[in-house]
Amino acid sequence: MKSYLLLLVSTVLVNNFVLVKFLGLCPFMGVSKKLETAVGMGMATTFVLTLSAVFSHLIETWILVPLDIQFLRTISFILVIAVVVQFTEMFIRKSSPLLYNVLGIFLPLITTNCAVLGVALLSVQQKQTLVESALYGFGASLGFSLSMILFAAIRENIEIADVPVIFRGPSIALLTAGLMSLAFMGFTGLA
Amino acid sequence: MLSALLVFTLLGLAFGAVLGFAAVRFQVQGDPMVDKIDAILPQTQCGQCGFPGCRPYATAIAKDEADINRCPPGGETAVVALADLLGKPAKPLAAENAKAKTYVVIDEERCIGCTKCIQACPVDAIVGAAKHMHTVIKELCTGCDLCIEPCPVDCIHTREHITTTETWKWPAPTTQIEYREAS
Numbered sequence: 297m298k299s300y301l302l303l304l305v306s307t308v309l310v311n312n313f314v315l316v317k318f319l320g321l322c323p324f325m326g327v328s329k330k331l332e333t334a335v336g337m338g339m340a341t342t343f344v345l346t347l348s349a350v351f352s353h354l355i356e357t358w359i360l361v362p363l364d365i366q367f368l369r370t371i372s373f374i375l376v377i378a379v380v381v382q383f384t385e386m387f388i389r390k391s392s393p394l395l396y397n398v399l400g401i402f403l404p405l406i407t408t409n410c411a412v413l414g415v416a417l418l419s420v421q422q423k424q425t426l427v428e429s430a431l432y433g434f435g436a437s438l439g440f441s442l443s444m445i446l447f448a449a450i451r452e453n454i455e456i457a458d459v460p461v462i463f464r465g466p467s468i469a470l471l472t473a474g475l476m477s478l479a480f481m482g483f484t485g486l487a
Numbered sequence: 488m489l490s491a492l493l494v495f496t497l498l499g500l501a502f503g504a505v506l507g508f509a510a511v512r513f514q515v516q517g518d519p520m521v522d523k524i525d526a527i528l529p530q531t532q533c534g535q536c537g538f539p540g541c542r543p544y545a546t547a548i549a550k551d552e553a554d555i556n557r558c559p560p561g562g563e564t565a566v567v568a569l570a571d572l573l574g575k576p577a578k579p580l581a582a583e584n585a586k587a588k589t590y591v592v593i594d595e596e597r598c599i600g601c602t603k604c605i606q607a608c609p610v611d612a613i614v615g616a617a618k619h620m621h622t623v624i625k626e627l628c629t630g631c632d633l634c635i636e637p638c639p640v641d642c643i644h645t646r647e648h649i650t651t652t653e654t655w656k657w658p659a660p661t662t663q664i665e666y667r668e669a670s
Binding site: 372 | 490494495498499502505506509510513514515
């Protein structure tokens with residue numbers, strides 16, 4: 297139990313996928329202009345990431361290893377992710393048209409979110425069990441959502457701040473992301 | 488090699504079946520055209536088009552049951568945008584909808600501050616707070632008259648816009664606006 301908790305804390309804070317491992321930076325920069333979209337994107341990614349981590353683990357243990365075709369790992373994981381994203385899109389479209397409208401194009405773009413594939417591949421590399429990889433995916437997406445929401449909140453405040461002209465727009469956003477990343481380095485000693 | 492091919496074929500088929508099932512199971516009813524038309528309409532829900540709101544009017548346009556020139560708050564801009572979207576010739580507002588432009592005023596002496604007109608206003612043109620006097624922002628009022636009905640003391644009145652040298656505009660062209668083929 298304790299090791300599971302440790303795994304969760306380590307993926308959310310210490311090895312935060314966005315700010316420490318630098319995966320999934322495109323949605324991090326792209327969807328963080330408004331807090332609402334950041335929250336929506338975080339939720340959708342959480343759903344997709346956890347599911348795809350579990351499915352990738354199942355495919356790895358039940359299909360790829362027994363048949364000795366691990367060289368097909370990347371492409372099969374991409375297949376899994378694409379299917380999960382498609383499924384999520386249909387599901388959200390049916391269950392919550394509002395969220396569907398808010399997420400818009402970013403929902404299909406989760407397919408190309410490198411954090412999703414990164415989690416699946418790293419989980420296999422670390423030879424995790426099914427529960428561990430599910431937690432790993434869930435923790436990674438929690439960390440993703442956390443950094444997204446924090447970053448969106450900061451960016452909303454930057455909008456109204458008096459920023460020097462040359463730093464306006466993406467440059468101040470990138471600087472902020474760098475500073476946040478530095479701040480997250482402070483968690484290194486935690487676990 | 489053969490097993491890899493086989494596995495991937497089966498995997499693809501299985502996933503395809505799942506997605507196909509999901510597509511049927513989670514099918515969304517609805518005409519995407521209605522959404523597009525609804526997005527152009529001004530969402531004042533004033534009912535001047537003869538329909539209970541913007542969405543029903545959009546549905547009627549999509550079904551080709553209503554003409555595109557029946558929305559006074561949207562004005563010429565909305566008609567041209569709709570014409571562009573639907574590939575129909577733009578035309579001036581229908582006579583029955585194009586009544587003289589009006590706005591409302593609140594008789595501030597008699598206003599009791601019940602906020603009922605504020606809730607009724609679709610464009611947030613009425614300012615005021617509970618038990619305080621309300622007033623209408625003339626520039627925002629579309630003249631939909633939806634606030635007159637809920638007022639308990641009948642202190643809201645319609646006024647016609649009086650043209651002064653500052654508000655006068657060139658009359659809109661009476662000839663039909665040509666629809667250009669989108670390139």
